[in-house]
Amino acid sequence: MKILFFGDVFGKPGREALRHAIPQWKKEFEPNVIIANGENVSHGAGISDATIKHLLASGVHIITGGNHSFEGKNASILLNDASLPLLRPANMPSALPGRGYAFFGIKGNELRITNKPDDADLLVINLIGQVHMRYQYDSPFRVVDEILSRFSPSATHPPFPVIVDWHAEATSEKIAMGWHLDGRVAAVLGTHSHTPTADERILPKGTAYISDIGMVGPHYSIIGQEISANLERFLTQIPKKVDVAQAPPYEINAVLLETDPRSHKVVQLRRLRNIISDNLSHDN
Template identity: 40%
Template sequence: MEFKVLAIGDVVAEQGMAHLERHLRQVQRAEKIDFTVVNGENTSGVGITPDEARRLYQAGADVITLGNHAMGKRQIANFLDDASYILRPANFSGRAPGRGHGIYDLGRFQVRVINLIGRCDLYWQGENPFTVADAILKEGKPTFTLLDFHAQATSEKLAMGYYLDGRISAMWGTHTHVPTADERVYPKGTGYISDLGMTGPIESVLGVRPEQSVESFLGGFPGRYESPTGACKLQGAIFTLESETGLCTSVKRIDIR
């Protein structure tokens, strides 16, 4: 039986949130989506608040994943412990609040979602994501296993895809906010894309006003980053999975503007 997973790239600021709220349910209906994972670590620009997490959930996210800005808003700490639908990277220090993976029971199917963070030029304080993935995968075998790998280096993401090929249903990268055109099914059946892209302003640099980003690269003082107004995009990918094998049969990018 087919099972469709929608993965949505980093939601940036209020503009991205509002765009997702307007369009997510429509996409879910049109594509007959069974399960949706949204990366929400940038809904406050840097970090996420409990209210923003609730809005993502009410908009249609079944699970919210995070990344290097997971603790960007201090008020999220207790919420990470209390809400099972929000995950921070599993390879954070054991002192971090919250959980890095969970199994979600849909009755006929069980979906495990894992959130990991890369270490190449991003988060060297984290444990090795490869060995952490191994440890998590030993904890039972649900129908499907999904991984949001929040990482900078495409080499680290690609290597993780090969390492877990055939052992998980699908893996996608987040963090760079720029979608890649390498969606595929790996040789042993794991669906993959290096980066989903972002949900937020089209005329921006990763969700930031272009003039501020340019000023920072010129060595000036851009000020507190702001997200521009204007047209937005919702980027991600749809993974079609097969319940008998738990593996992927196709991957399709989406870009809703």
Template identity: 45%
Template sequence: MSEAAAEPATESAPELFRILFLGDVVGEPGRKAVAAMLPELRDELKVDFAIVNGENSAGGRGITPKIAISLMRAKADVITTGDHIWDQKEIISFLGDEPRLLRPVNYPEGAPGKGTLILQTKKGKVGIINLQGRTFMRDALENPFSVINEVVDEMRRETPIIFVDFHAEATSEKVAMGWHLDGKVSAVVGTHTHVPTADERVLPNGTAFQSDAGMCGPLDSVIGSQIEPVLEKFLTQLPAKFGVARGPVRINGALVTLNPATGKAVSIERIARTWEE
């Protein structure tokens, strides 16, 4: 009797890496919703790493040290920001002490804090880049398309897993950045407009992209603000104070699944949940 031929060895599928990104947290309602929902989402979606944009978490404008700590206690591994990062003055010294709170990397040299971070996880190192656009934005920062090249090249020496939060107003600028970084980073996800876009996809060279993740803020609002003052402003053109709205909160974000060996994305999925206190 001849011996049975041995079965050919098969390569096991690579263990995937999942990054959950939550869009701009707006005010107390957004903070409470993220604190309640993020731990649950991490378990439900089998998340390995969570990033939260907290730039509107202090009354809709900026972030404070206390809020940043509370978001990290709610299992946010890193907090990104944007053009409102300086609105709460006490955050300036905190930026120098807490590396997990980022400000846009393309601020001029000498600005407090940093715009990049690499953290070790059980499945390898993860690089995070906070970047801000220039089109229709209030701050004239360094050209993000020029700055990002050197930043990504340096980060890729340590890890292929790189997530970019591109905080920008113009959809065209965000889409262009996605194509600019396709194949160089794992994901480019936009923030700032507070409205989630339906253009999530994996670009041809393996970069997950979405123009805007949306916000974690009040559902019945105008991008997080109370409806009546905003309508009054549009109707009269007179100055008005926009307070943060109340009621049910919509948690918006994106789940990026990637191969940790290559850093290339396998999929990107919009995440949307409603939370009521």
């Protein structure tokens, strides 16, 4: 199975750049599954009906989340919509709307959510870190153990690829999760920092790992936000609302994974990055 995973899609520039990138990369790489982190898809923070629809219409099959998942007017309604392939981190308070992991079945080009692990072709788990985060989430290490123990009690790899969107800030916490899950999941893919890291690798027991995939968003920005206003916050230390940087060029960061049909481990891992200079807002 080939899986194309885009990091945090940031605001309109991210959405447009993603819409531009997917047809090209689909043709080039022929992925079976396309996943994108959507926590910043609506104005740089949160989700909305229109922006979730935009991602799905662009060809994204599964949308993961992070600390901004609950921002946006209808975020809770969207997260509670069982028909949407939308996740939020599993180690947030369990009473919150939405789900932290989901099974998917794949038939041809179609991918559907399934509640039956026996029918699953893929499991996607979304986790959030505890280091340098505003809230004290449950331990992602213990929560992921608990999830995996339900489907692979012997601590072996489950009978389908397991992809973890690991939404965290500190690279130390990130690589710790890589080692924690090595051999038990297909991939631990970092999101949240919006900055791609060059440390992609397949760990000794077969788990693909990268500290951060990087965002899909405006290249001339401070992690997606407009430069001068964001910089002013650092200079003055006065809180200020900062907009999405709109101007091109835009950067597109993703990873491409290929899993073995028998072992369900990753046999190929490739980091993808493209910077496009066109203004894409009039693209079809």
